Amino acid sequence: MRVKEDENFKNVYWILDGKKLLATRNLTPGIKVYDETLKEVQGVEYRIWNPRRSKLAAAIYNGLKNFPFKRGSRILYLGIASGTTASHISDIIEESGVIFGVEVAHWVMRDLLRVAEHRKNIVPILESARRPYSYSWLVTEVDTIYEDVAQPDQVDILLKNADLFLKSGGVAVIAVKASSIDVTLPPKKIYKRVEREVLGTGKYELLESIDLSPYDPKHAMILFRKK
Ligand code: SAM
Missing domain, CATH: 3.30.200.20 (Phosphorylase Kinase; domain 1)
Known part of the structure; x- marks a missing residue:
């Protein structure tokens, strides 16, 4: 080996x-x-x-080119759940980095607390990512926002958080679940719509968009850089 x-x-x-x-x-x-x-x-x-358990791993297998996670990175993670993907990011950023992990479901948060007991670079936040002001006293400016909330208004949630916390030049990563946004449209149309909505603010440039099939069909990961 x-x-x-x-x-x-x-x-x-x-x-x-x-x-x-x-x-x-x-x-x-x-x-x-x-x-x-x-x-x-x-x-x-x-x-x-x-890659079947983590969309970020699926994106790497599918040829992701931009990887905004490194030793010392400060990350805001929206929809951290029980920490499956976040634990690998925690390995990558090491002790000098930090993940502010926002999760709204308290039964999932219980598992995350167990993970954060050992991993001191994860700061669990039990709150809705729709209310970024409620955790603005705790979260600092970050290098990267990673969002995986599977909600119809996920673009709006990302933009609100990025306005408050993402540094200029920082990267916003959005895991898009097509069926959460509109079940009637083909996934590719939804991904383009997400791109248009984010770019329409005039504050971001598109870095790349990666389809996550076959690991996570009807999902994509789209990365933007804040101007
Ligand atoms: N990113 C996780 C991973 O790879 O390990 C999986 C995330 S799961 C697909 C989506 C998570 O987003 C769920 O745990 C859900 O409770 C959470 N979520 C949904 N709406 C939310 C909101 N408004 N604020 C924070 N978390 C939310």
Whole structure:
């Protein structure tokens, strides 16, 4: 078994074990977050990052070019749920970074609190991302906003948060679930509509749009840079 750091993304690894598996280096060795596989290579523990469990992993498998997560990054995560994807981001940004994780469902938040007990770079916030002023006393300016709320007004939620917290030059990542926005339209039309809505503000430029099929059919990940 061999391990190789990704050519473009620091702290993202590929485990070569017959197959090529995406992984991050476990910030909390010996502790799992969900039912991910742990692999030890030359005394270092890695967590396999499954593209069927995480849309960010699916985007990497599908050729994502921009990766706004690195050691020390400050992230606002809208819809962090129980921390599956966030735990890999937590591995990547290490202790010097921080994830402000907003989640509205208290039963999911219980699981996230367990994760945040070990991972000191995750700050759980039980609140609706529709009310960014309610956590503005806690959240600082951030480098990246990652939104995965699967709500019909998800563009509006993203823009409100980005106005308040995203630095100029920062990146907004939106995981779009087509059926949450409009079940009657083909997904590609919905992705274009999301792009138009964000670009229509005049405050962002489009970085890229990645279809997440076959890992997450009818989902896309769209990245914008704030001007
Ligand atoms: N991003 C997670 C991951 O990859 O591990 C999965 C997120 S799941 C698809 C969507 C989450 O968004 C749910 O946990 C849901 O409770 C949360 N959510 C929905 N509306 C929200 C809102 N207004 N504010 C905060 N969280 C919200």
